[in-house]
Amino acid sequence: MSRLLSRLSGILLVAISLASAAQSPETQKSILITGATSGIGRNLAEALANEGHHVYAGARTGAEMAELNAINNITAVRLDVTKQDEVDAAVQFIEDGGTGLYALVNNAGIYDGGPVLDTEIGVMNLVYQVNVEGVLRTTKAFAPLVIESKGRIATTGSIAGTVSGPGFAAYSGSKHYIEAFTDSLAAELEPLGVKVSVIEPGNYQTQIRRSAVKRSMARVVGDGGVVTSGMEKQYKAMEEVELSYKKPDEVTLAYKHALLSDAPLRRYVVVPNANEQQYTIETKIRELVELNSWGPHSYDNEELLEKLKSALGQ
Incomplete structure (x- = not known):
């Protein structure tokens, strides 16, 4: 009985949120954000809600849910991305609410680890359980709803998905996965009308x-x-x-473009200063040169420059 009352209460909250939305039903989007209690997720949730969209905000505790439910157009959902039963319950909750789901934002993530030789396997596993398995679990669960809406799936990656260094093997490894995940998922869902993006922040306040x-x-x-x-x-x-650090308002702007623009990008590098942008891009250029440095089928310098010019033209 208590679970039924809880579900009915949640559906009522959805109805109240929709009734208070400033946008028309034609323009309002229902968007799920995992890890919405602080940092990037909270910033994005509040921004979308302020613009009249209906946000399902993932949280892990009752206190966090109560805080989120107090915000207009936000409906809290208990959602630990490492727990399949909570993911399944969240799917059912949204289906029962009748709003559909236009977009999934895979934002929940953690940092942990240290030097490769000092990092315990259990610590490495924890990072991957949240940052890799959690993203895969939620995407698989909510994809049918997003496909039905011909909507969007966007994931919080990091410039650490391109750059790495001492102490970052676990975290950067998980964010490198997000890069591959995004490219594969985008190709697989494009025929179904779903756009897929990755947002790659630098150092912001979280x-x-x-x-x-x-x-x-x-x-x-x-x-x-x-x-x-x-x-x-x-x-x-x-x-x-x-x-x-700066508050992640710039990350939210990138997310809004990925979720709401008619022409979303595959990748959004969002950094608070020129140094982080240059370091990220220069790392990618160095890797390009390294990829071309060995074997009989490499491009010569002029050919490589022409390839780069062609890509810039596209």
């Missing part, structure tokens, strides 16, 4: 780094250790770094 430090401290306690003053200082320093 809680992803602080959350990683918290998990590290929790592992220490779980192993019988104690949180030292040095660990607490590390968290405080990470908090100061994260709060010094």
